[in-house]
Amino acid sequence: MHLPIKTHAVKIRYREQLLRQMVHGRFGTHRGFRCVYITYDPADDSITPRSPKRYRLESKQGILFTPLIERYLLLKAEYDQLLTDWRSTYVFEPPMVSFPIVSTYDPHRMNNHFFEEACSNSNNMSVEHPVYSGDDILRSKNEQMAKSLFQTLGIPFKYEAGLDINNPDGYVPDYLLSFFEIDRCIYAEICGMTDKYEYSRTTAQKINFYSSNHYRPGREIIYCFMYDKYNFDEEYIAAQILSAFETLIPDNALDWQNCQPPCIRNEN
Numbered sequence: 001m002h003l004p005i006k007t008h009a010v011k012i013r014y015r016e017q018l019l020r021q022m023v024h025g026r027f028g029t030h031r032g033f034r035c036v037y038i039t040y041d042p043a044d045d046s047i048t049p050r051s052p053k054r055y056r057l058e059s060k061q062g063i064l065f066t067p068l069i070e071r072y073l074l075l076k077a078e079y080d081q082l083l084t085d086w087r088s089t090y091v092f093e094p095p096m097v098s099f100p101i102v103s104t105y106d107p108h109r110m111n112n113h114f115f116e117e118a119c120s121n122s123n124n125m126s127v128e129h130p131v132y133s134g135d136d137i138l139r140s141k142n143e144q145m146a147k148s149l150f151q152t153l154g155i156p157f158k159y160e161a162g163l164d165i166n167n168p169d170g171y172v173p174d175y176l177l178s179f180f181e182i183d184r185c186i187y188a189e190i191c192g193m194t195d196k197y198e199y200s201r202t203t204a205q206k207i208n209f210y211s212s213n214h215y216r217p218g219r220e221i222i223y224c225f226m227y228d229k230y231n232f233d234e235e236y237i238a239a240q241i242l243s244a245f246e247t248l249i250p251d252n253a254l255d256w257q258n259c260q261p262p263c264i265r266n267e268n
Helices: 005-021 058-087 112-117 141-153 197-212 236-247
Strands: 024-030 034-041 053-056 093-098 132-133 134-137 155-159 174-177 186-190 219-223 256-260
Touching: 005 024, 005 058, 005 093, 005 132, 005 155, 005 256, 024 058, 034 058, 053 058, 093 186, 132 186, 134 141, 134 174, 141 155, 141 186, 141 236, 186 197, 219 236
Parallel strands: 186 219
Antiparallel strands: 024 034, 034 053, 093 256, 132 134, 155 174, 174 186
16 A cells, blocks of 8 residues: 655654664574574674574573564564565655654644553443454444554554543544554544434534544544445545645654665664
């Protein structure tokens, strides 16, 4: 799925920054035993790809390093794919990015801490027609397909996380999404059944409530209207989500005069 240019650059540079701070390595076999190989450790200059340290997986050190290397390999795969996609799209390298990225105006302090502290399943209304998705009980098939899309996009989410304001009517948006690379999160409301009068009336009331409490469209909340009740428009929803991500990145966070090839130290 094609990423907007600023979002794409931020995702690459954010992972590059994390990878430089992480222990690097791989898994392999030595004399019939599964081992973890450490090829770079920011705390140990003696370790290099040519002079790695090797530990059996069941050893004390192996148990310590295994989750670190699993995380490294996962992040490295994401980074490699993002960089490959960038170079297949653009003729120049991604710009340097200044982290942390700070929003110029954030009325509800919807940062990574807000996302971490938010509680899922805060809606007390009964579920009339439950849709089961893993451990979650959702309210519609559209919500289920939206959840699958967020997973495809690699965007962490929480279902029906409550607002931080006085909320007498108990309105709860469908999802809270984490744009963790820019220290920001945003609500997403999946608005289906637009052909139903009562549903549309309730949706209008919710939008008015959110707006009057400084939840700006595309800034603190995204409204994804499903105009065809028979089809979930994945491209449209993805475009809405990624457009909001792009808009929340200040132009001055990217240095377009300094487009350098990303480089991860001591690659194996």
